[in-house]
Amino acid sequence: MRLADSESEHQVIRGRRLAIDYGDVRIGLAISDPDCIVSTPLNPIRAQDPKLLENISGLLKEYDPIKIFIGLPMHLSGQESAATEKVREFSHVLQQAIEIPIEFVDERLTTVAAQGKLRASGISARESKNLIDSMAAVEILEAGISRERSA
DSSP: OBOOOOTTSOOOOSSOEEEEEOOSSEEEEEEEOTTSSBEEEEEEEETTOTTHHHHHHHHHHHHOOSEEEEEEOBOTTSOBOHHHHHHHHHHHHHHHHOOSOEEEEEOTTHHHHHHHHHHHTTOOHHHHTTTHHHHHHHHHHHHHHHHHHHO
16 A cells, blocks of 8 residues: 655655554554555464564564554544553563554544455455454555654
């Protein structure tokens, strides 16, 4: 997926960004290229995997991102939810294990946007089940990079 370019947008510091869409069952992942032009979904990982932090650490070694965006689930009203607290707990544990900056990105409607893109590309709901979490991570990644460009 190509991230939008605009003359009015600021340049971002060169380096990959990783996005995480944390869920109770699966964790969706996406990575940018070093110039933040292309965002690519990665295979999701199981949230309850006993080697979860080890798996994430392996991704960090492989891709060497300079920042991590984590989707923060909020109610449409903007209020936090029980899921918000789970994500905050996960990010706290992750931050204790790594030295890469973590930023939260409001993830309201990212799954809906990801489903729409998958449907538009001809992928059925059944086929998209394995892709949806990482496609939502792509949406989180693109939102985070867009926010960096407009800062």
